[in-house]
Structure formats: structure tokens, C-alpha cells
Amino acid sequence: xxxxxxxxxxxxxxxxxxxxxxxxxxxxxxxxxxxxxxxxxxxxxxxxxxxxxxxxxxxxxxxxxxxxxxxxxxxxxxxxxxxxxxxxxxxxxxxxxxxxxxxxxxxxxxxxxxxxxxxxxxxxxxxxxxxxxxxxxxxxxxxxxxxxxxxxxxxxxxxxxxxxxxxxxxxxxxxxxxxxxxxxxxxxxxxxxxxxxxxxxxxxxxxxxxxxxxxxxxxxxxxxxxxxxxxxxxxxxxxxxxxxxxxxxxxxxxxxxxx
Amino acid sequence: xxxxxxxxxxxxxxxxxxxxxxxxxxxxxxxxxxxxxxxxxxxxxxxxxxxxxxxxxxxxxxxxxxxxxxxxxxxxxxxxxxxxxxxxxxxxxxxxxxxxxxxxxxxxxxxxxxxxxxxxxxxxxxxxxxxxxxxxxxxxxxxxxxxxxxxxxxxxxxxxxxxxxxxxxxxxxxxxxxxxxxxxxxxxxxxxxxxxxxxxxxxxxxxxxxxxxxxxxxxxxxxxxxxxxxxxxxxxxxxxxxxxxxxxxxxxxxxxxxxxxxxxxxxxxxxxxxxxxxxxxxxxxxxxxxxxxxxxxxxxxxxxxxxxxxxxxxxx
Numbered sequence: 378x379x380x381x382x383x384x385x386x387x388x389x390x391x392x393x394x395x396x397x398x399x400x401x402x403x404x405x406x407x408x409x410x411x412x413x414x415x416x417x418x419x420x421x422x423x424x425x426x427x428x429x430x431x432x433x434x435x436x437x438x439x440x441x442x443x444x445x446x447x448x449x450x451x452x453x454x455x456x457x458x459x460x461x462x463x464x465x466x467x468x469x470x471x472x473x474x475x476x477x478x479x480x481x482x483x484x485x486x487x488x489x490x491x492x493x494x495x496x497x498x499x500x501x502x503x504x505x506x507x508x509x510x511x512x513x514x515x516x517x518x519x520x521x522x523x524x525x526x527x528x529x530x531x532x533x534x535x536x537x538x539x540x541x542x543x544x545x546x547x548x549x550x551x552x553x554x555x556x557x558x559x560x561x562x563x564x565x566x567x568x569x570x571x572x573x574x575x576x577x578x579x580x581x582x583x584x585x586x587x588x589x590x591x592x593x594x595x596x597x598x599x600x601x602x603x604x605x606x607x608x609x610x611x612x613x614x615x616x617x618x619x620x621x622x623x624x625x626x627x628x629x630x631x632x633x634x635x636x
Numbered sequence: 637x638x639x640x641x642x643x644x645x646x647x648x649x650x651x652x653x654x655x656x657x658x659x660x661x662x663x664x665x666x667x668x669x670x671x672x673x674x675x676x677x678x679x680x681x682x683x684x685x686x687x688x689x690x691x692x693x694x695x696x697x698x699x700x701x702x703x704x705x706x707x708x709x710x711x712x713x714x715x716x717x718x719x720x721x722x723x724x725x726x727x728x729x730x731x732x733x734x735x736x737x738x739x740x741x742x743x744x745x746x747x748x749x750x751x752x753x754x755x756x757x758x759x760x761x762x763x764x765x766x767x768x769x770x771x772x773x774x775x776x777x778x779x780x781x782x783x784x785x786x787x788x789x790x791x792x793x794x795x796x797x798x799x800x801x802x803x804x805x806x807x808x809x810x811x812x813x814x815x816x817x818x819x820x821x822x823x824x825x826x827x828x829x830x831x832x833x834x835x836x837x838x839x840x841x842x843x844x845x846x847x848x849x850x851x852x853x854x855x856x857x858x859x860x861x862x863x864x865x866x867x868x869x870x871x872x873x874x875x876x877x878x879x880x881x882x883x884x885x886x887x888x889x890x891x892x893x894x895x896x897x898x899x900x901x902x903x904x905x906x907x908x909x910x911x912x913x914x915x916x917x918x919x920x921x922x923x924x925x926x927x928x929x930x931x932x933x934x935x936x937x938x939x940x941x942x943x944x945x946x947x948x949x950x951x952x
Contacts, residue, residue: 396730465726474716
């Protein structure tokens with residue numbers, strides 16, 4: 378049973394890989410969009426933003442951008458899930474004698490592969506514009522791990538959203554809403570520069586925990602801070618995704634079974 | 637499953653969505669190897685019935701057995717014996733027809749070689765051999781739906797559910813899908829088909845259940861349902877509208893019933909009990925009276941007429 382669940386997941390994931398090979402356009406766009414944002418912030422806005430404690434803005438930006446790319450992944454997941462639901466593909470899978478977990482597991486597998494590629498592209502882009510990982514190998518690996526953990530947690534939010542919304546058109550709403558989530562954080566601008574109330578929200582944004590922790594691990598400027606959230610960034614970068622998973626995995630699975 | 641047990645057996649099925657009863661005591665028995673049509677307007681409960689039978693939705697009450705297995709308690713075993721073709725072509729657009737079928741074959745746990753062989757077989761059987769390696773994006777509506785049917789047939793299911801298989805297709809696409817469904821039935825599958833089109837049920841189904849507001853209001857063969865609409869009719873079209881009164885008198889005498897007369901189309905129709913006698917008698921009398929006839933025909937009432945009769949009776 379367990380073996381079939383794994384094989385089925387792999388088959389479902391391979392369906393996405395085959396689609397990417399046939400229609401590389403949307404995948405490439407999703408990979409390159411964060412690069413565009415990096416260039417916009419790094420070269421257009423960056424000059425006007427002061428990094429707390431001094432330091433290069435582009436070095437400050439990249440960890441924020443890595444985490445933002447993980448957040449954007451919600452859209453990819455949601456479009457794929459809601460398209461399958463709207464086209465009756467989900468119903469067909471559910472009427473087949475396969476492991477019910479395989480469809481969602483396959484989805485998360487292909488999306489994680491997609492994210493690993495996305496992150497690799499963005500890391501390369503960062504290196505090209507002067508960003509460096511100053512920590513040791515262990516710290517760097519841990520930082521990448523935290524980013525992928527965040528993506529994995531958000532993936533389940535995407536699956537749930539994809540099953541809840543009426544069709545892939547609804548993704549436009551999510552495309553708009555991810556921006557406030559991305560901006561109301563320490564990703565692009567230090568929260569200290571925001572109005573007090575918003576700054577506090579930004580400090581506690583799950584995205585901020587991952588950004589602050591990876592800044593610390595990569596040895597990039599702007600890490601640390603006085604708030605409790607900032608001083609416990611590493612712990613929060615694990616706790617937040619685990620909490621998100623604890624809420625959204627059961628929600629998504631229940632929604633899938635009842636769809 | 638015993639030889640006498642129906643392939644689909646439904647007893648008093650109920651399902652509510654909020655305040656609406658989608659199914660309200662739905663009963664059905666489909667013998668193995670036959671095609672059963674579920675006919676009804678939008679919202680009659682056809683899709684809900686199929687979703688419950690295909691283990692996608694749990695019923696609120698009643699019992700349903702498919703291939704001798706309970707759809708709730710033995711859902712997993714049911715899934716191994718059914719195929720579902722929904723209202724949308726549930727295939728991956730970017731992949732080729734063959735890739736799609738291989739994928740579903742793999743998910744049915746066929747090994748790679750068998751899945752590939754099965755894909756080729758099905759492409760051939762559904763007339764897609766020539767386009768099997770091209771992406772589905774370029775397929776016509778009829779081709780997509782045929783691919784979808786093929787995908788529902790990967791493991792030669794005992795029971796196949798077709799939910800409005802030709803909705804949204806042009807006449808050519810419908811004819812293609814009908815041909816494919818006939819191929820399936822020739823292979824021995826039991827088919828439960830939902831449709832809003834009476835001619836589709838007439839073309840494909842051995843028996844039909846007419847659904848209205850979540851329950852069956854009439855059941856029988858297409859021929860039986862047609863007799864609900866009354867006896868056969870004798871239809872006449874005259875060369876000249878001036879002859880209509882005289883022809884109506886002849887028709888009334890021959891058939892022993894009052895004919896319907898439509899002066900605009902110079903047409904008159906009358907129900908007849910003895911088909912051939914009425915026809916020969918009418919031809920002779922019209923000829924004697926010197927009434928020129930453009931067209932004359934005996935016909936069974938259409939299923940449309942039957943459907944209107946049935947729903948009218950229920951509403952009354």
C-alpha cells in the first residue's frame with residue numbers, strides 16, 4: 378500500500394514535469410519573475426533604502442527575495458490545484474483505486490522541485506549582483522532548508538486555496554494579496570521604518586522569521602533587532618511553518634476528500 | 637456478485653445540499669451489460685447520483701451498490717471496478733493523448749510496458765491512433781471527449797459512468813462519441829449515462845429513468861416511454877391549404893379521432909390505433925376525393941413528446 382502511495386505520487390508529479398517540458402513558457406516566467414523583482418529593488422528602489430546597521434542593500438535584499446519567491450509559490454500551487462479541480466481531473470483521480478494521499482503528495486513533490494529550481498536561479502542571480510553567503514557550509518545549507526520548509530508549508534495553503542476557490546481565475550485575488558504579505562514584512566524594508574503598528578505586524582509575519590533567520594545564517598546585513606521576534610528568528614522560522622502545516626494539511630486533506 | 641444481481645442497485649438514495657434535496661428517494665436497478673439512461677432537466681439530480689455512485693460524494697441516506705459492492709463501506713473496491721467520464725474532458729492539455737492514457741494506466745498500477753500497450757490499443761479503438769502523439773491542445777471537442785472515454789476505460793471497468801458525455805459538442809462530435817459508447821457496450825460494460833438530450837438516450841440506452849427533483853418519475857425502455865405519449869400518429873402534408881377541411885374529415889373518419897390541423901404548414905396529424913389499415917384507408921380516400929398530398933407518414937411519438945407528457949402528468 379505504502380509503495381503504491383509513493384509510486385502514485387511520483388506518477389502524479391511526473392505529469393507536471395512532462396507538462397513543463399511541453400510548455401516551458403509559464404514555468405520559465407515563474408522562475409524569472411523573482412529575478413525581475415530583484416533587479417527592480419536592487420537597482421531602482423534600493424538606493425533610497427537604508428539598511429539598519431549599515432551594509433549593502435543588495436545583500437540585505439536577497440534573503441527577503443528568497444523568502445518572497447517561496448511565498449509566490451502559493452500561486453503556482455493554487456493554479457495547478459484549481460485547474461485540476463475545475464477540469465474534473467481531481468474527480469477522476471478520486472474515482473480511481475489509488476492512494477488518496479498520492480494526489481496531494483505528488484502535487485507537493487512537483488511544486489517542491491519547481492521551488493528548488495526557482496531558488497537555484499535566484500541564488501545564482503544574487504551571486505551575479507554581489508550577494509554572498511558569508512556563513513559556513515552548514516549555516517548556508519540550513520538557510521536553504523528553512524526557505525524550502527517555508528515553501529513546503531505555504532504549498533499546503535496553496536492546495537487548500539486551490540480546492541476552496543471556484544476556478545483558476547480566482548488566482549488573481551491571491552496574486553494581489555500576496556504582495557501585502559510580502560511587503561508587510563522585513564523583506565524589502567526594515568520594519569523599524571514603518572509606522573509602529575504595521576512594524577509590529579511585519580515583525581511577526583511568518584515571512585519575516587524566515588528572512589531574519591536566513592540573513593543571520595547567510596551573514597547578510599540587517600539581521601537581528603531588539604524585538605522578541607527578531608531575537609528568536611531562527612526558532613520562529615521553524616515554528617511558523619510547522620504551525621501552518623498543522624493547520625493547513627488537515628484542512629487541505631479534508632477538503633480533498635469532500636471535494 | 638451473483639449473476640442475477642444488478643450491476644448498479646440504488647435504493648432510496650437521499651442527498652441534500654443546504655435547503656435543496658438533490659436526491660429525494662432515488663431508486664435504480666441496472667442489469668449487467670446494459671446501458672441505462674438517466675434523463676432529466678438541469679438540477680434534476682443526475683450528476684449528484686453519478687457522483688455518489690462513483691464514490692465522490694457520500695449520500696445522506698439510502699443504499700447504493702455498484703458491481704455488488706457498497707459505495708460507502710467498500711468505496712475502495714468500488715473504485716477498482718468503475719470508470720468515470722465527467723462533464724469536462726479530464727485530460728492534461730499539454731500532454732499527448734498517448735501520454736495521458738499512459739499516465740492513467742500507471743495510476744491503475746499497470747507496469748510501463750502494459751500501460752503503453754493499453755494506451756495504443758485504446759487510441760486505436762477510439763479512432764485516435766493518428767493523433768495519439770500530438771498534444772491534446774490541438775484536439776477537437778469530440779476528440780477530447782473520446783480521449784476522455786478512453787481514459788475511463790483503461791482497466792476495462794465493469795461499470796462505466798458517463799455524465800453528460802456530449803454536452804457542448806457539435807453534431808459531428810456527438811456522433812463520434814455515440815459511436816465510441818456503442819463500442820464500449822459491445823465490449824460488455826454496464827453503462828450508466830446521464831443526459832439532457834432525449835435523442836441521445838433514445839440512441840444509446842436500453843432503459844431510461846426520467847428524473848425530476850431528485851426522484852424517478854418514469855422508467856422503461858425508450859419504446860415504452862414513447863407509448864406514454866400516446867399511440868402512433870398519421871401525419872399528412874397537403875399541396876393546397878384549401879383541401880384541409882376535406883382531408884381533416886377523411887382523417888377523422890379513418891382514425892376515429894379529431895385531427896390537429898395547422899393551416900400555416902398545410903399539415904394535419906391524427907393518432908391512429910391500427911397503423912397500416914389507417915394508412916391504406918386514408919390514401920385511398922384522399923385519392924378518391926382528388927386531394928393532392930405532398931407527404932404522408934406514420935410515426936412513433938418522439939421521446940420529446942413522451943418527456944413532455946410525463947413531466948406534465950407529474951406537475952398536474
